[in-house]
Amino acid sequence: MRLLIISDTHVPKRARDLPEPVWREVDAADVVVHAGDWVEVALLDRLAARSKRLIGVYGNNDGPALRARLPEIARADLDGLRLAVVHETGPTAGRDARCARAFPDTDLLVFGHSHIPWDSVTTTGLRLLNPGSPTDKRRQPDHTYLTATVRSGRLSEVELHTIPPAHR
Secondary structure, three states: OEEEEEOOOOEOOOOOOOOHHHHHHHHHOOEEEEOOOOEOHHHHHHHHHHOOOEEEOOOOOOOHHHHHHOOOEEEEEEOOEEEEEEOOOOOOOOHHHHHHHHOOOOOEEEOOOOOOOEEEEOOOOOEEEEOOOOOOOOOOOOOEEEEEEEEOOEEEEEEEEEOOHHHO
C-alpha cells in the first residue's frame, strides 16, 4: 500500500494549487494522508475526488466549513498499521514522550503545523512523521512531502521528497 503524506498546503493563500509532482503522487497513492491546514474546502473536494482513499484532519487555519467535514484526530487501520493523524503536537521539546503518552495504541502518528519535516521513533516504538509543506516552506530550504509503503502492518520506504523550483 503506497502512502502520500502531506500537510500545511494553505491553498490558495500560499499557492494557487498543489505542485504537479504532488498531484502525480495523489494518482499513484493508495492512501493520501493530509495533516491539516487546507485553508479552503475546494482542495478537500479535489483531493477526495482524485484519491483512492483520503484521510485528513483540520488544522488551526481551517475554518468552520472544513471543521464540519474533518475530525481533529483521524484514525485508521492500514493493513494492520495503526495510523493516527493530528495537526498539532506542541513544542519540539518533549514531543516524542508526549505523543507516546497521547497515542499509546498507535504505530504511526502523522502531524503538521510546523512546516518542518520530522521523522522520529519514540521509546514505545511510535513513529512520528511530519511531511513539511509542499507549498509553504517558511524557513525550510525546500517545499516537501513524504511517501511511504505499508505492508503487513509495517511501514517502510519512507522518503522525504523536495519540490523542484520549476514545479512550485
